[in-house]
Amino acid sequence: MKKVGIATFVVGAVLGVVGLASFNGVMHATSTESFCGNSCHEMSTPLASLQQSAHYTNTHGVTAGCSDCHIPREFIPKIIRNIEASRELWGHITGLIDTPEKYAAHQPTMRERELSRMRANDSQECRNCHRVDRMDFEAQPRMAKRLHPKMKERGKTCIDCHDGLAHSQP
Numbered sequence: 477m478k479k480v481g482i483a484t485f486v487v488g489a490v491l492g493v494v495g496l497a498s499f500n501g502v503m504h505a506t507s508t509e510s511f512c513g514n515s516c517h518e519m520s521t522p523l524a525s526l527q528q529s530a531h532y533t534n535t536h537g538v539t540a541g542c543s544d545c546h547i548p549r550e551f552i553p554k555i556i557r558n559i560e561a562s563r564e565l566w567g568h569i570t571g572l573i574d575t576p577e578k579y580a581a582h583q584p585t586m587r588e589r590e591l592s593r594m595r596a597n598d599s600q601e602c603r604n605c606h607r608v609d610r611m612d613f614e615a616q617p618r619m620a621k622r623l624h625p626k627m628k629e630r631g632k633t634c635i636d637c638h639d640g641l642a643h644s645q646p
Contacts, residue, residue: 500551503558507543519564521579525643532642538605545601545642546590553597560593587643591635599634606634
């Protein structure tokens with residue numbers, strides 16, 4: 477009887493690991509720029525906006541794609557965000573945002589929802605690339621030099637001042 481219990485445990489553990497790895501692989505595949513921008517034509521509008529920004533094309537060659545800003549790197553937050561993203565998928569399937577006009581009509585609500593998410597996590601996706609503790613404040617423009625060191629004490633996060641950098645305003 478013990479052999480059956482151990483075998484069941486091993487099979488269950490292996491299936492669990494394979495299931496999690498498969499799930500993570502699917503989440504990774506659906507978080508790519510090509511998936512977001514090419515499989516849902518309504519996402520071509522924000523993708524085109526991103527491609528005109530300094531986050532996409534710049535003198536340093538350092539770029540950010542859709543998932544860098546919209547999908548957390550950590551596993552559990554990534555799962556939660558992908559579940560939340562089903563709202564946009566539902567909008568695609570039901571035709572709620574399937575034309576540029578419909579997308580534009582819903583853009584302010586979608587934008588505010590995303591800004592709220594980023595404020596709630598202290599702009600974590602920004603901080604994955606931009607580290608305040610490694611900023612050379614002396615090399616920054618005067619206003620940034622004055623405001624960046626005081627973000628925490630002022631209760632501000634990146635997105636409070638830098639919204640609209642990657643996408644044009646609605």
